[in-house]
Amino acid sequence: MSTTKTRTVVPVASCAMPHLPPMRSDVERLAWHATRRFARFRVLAWTCHEHRATWYELCQGGGVWFIQRMSGDPLKPNVAQSHAWREAEARQMWVALLFGAVR
Numbered sequence: 001m002s003t004t005k006t007r008t009v010v011p012v013a014s015c016a017m018p019h020l021p022p023m024r025s026d027v028e029r030l031a032w033h034a035t036r037r038f039a040r041f042r043v044l045a046w047t048c049h050e051h052r053a054t055w056y057e058l059c060q061g062g063g064v065w066f067i068q069r070m071s072g073d074p075l076k077p078n079v080a081q082s083h084a085w086r087e088a089e090a091r092q093m094w095v096a097l098l099f100g101a102v103r
């Protein structure tokens with residue numbers, strides 16, 4: 001698949017991880033909570049943590065889905081978590097986040 005668009009050209013354009021766009025003016029603010037202690041959870045998707053000071057992860061654990069917001073040192077980040085959702089809601093939120101509609 002090729003694209004004829006030739007915008008850009010900052011080095012990070014080659015980054016394989018998603019970079020979030022600026023927040024939309026009608027952005028919906030999520031409530032971010034201190035981390036709950038999930039015994040185990042899986043990270044299913046994530047945004048770029050190499051070129052961004054704040055990054056996000058879509059997680060599933062204990063039968064619920066949530067988004068983690070990470071910031072600071074990638075080796076020892078500050079972590080906050082969204083509400084827990086069912087899968088469909090969580091995936092919608094994740095897409096909205098990637099498009100700058102939710103943050």
Ligand SMILES: [Zn+2]
Nearest residue numbers: 012015048051
């Ligand atoms: Zn990147």
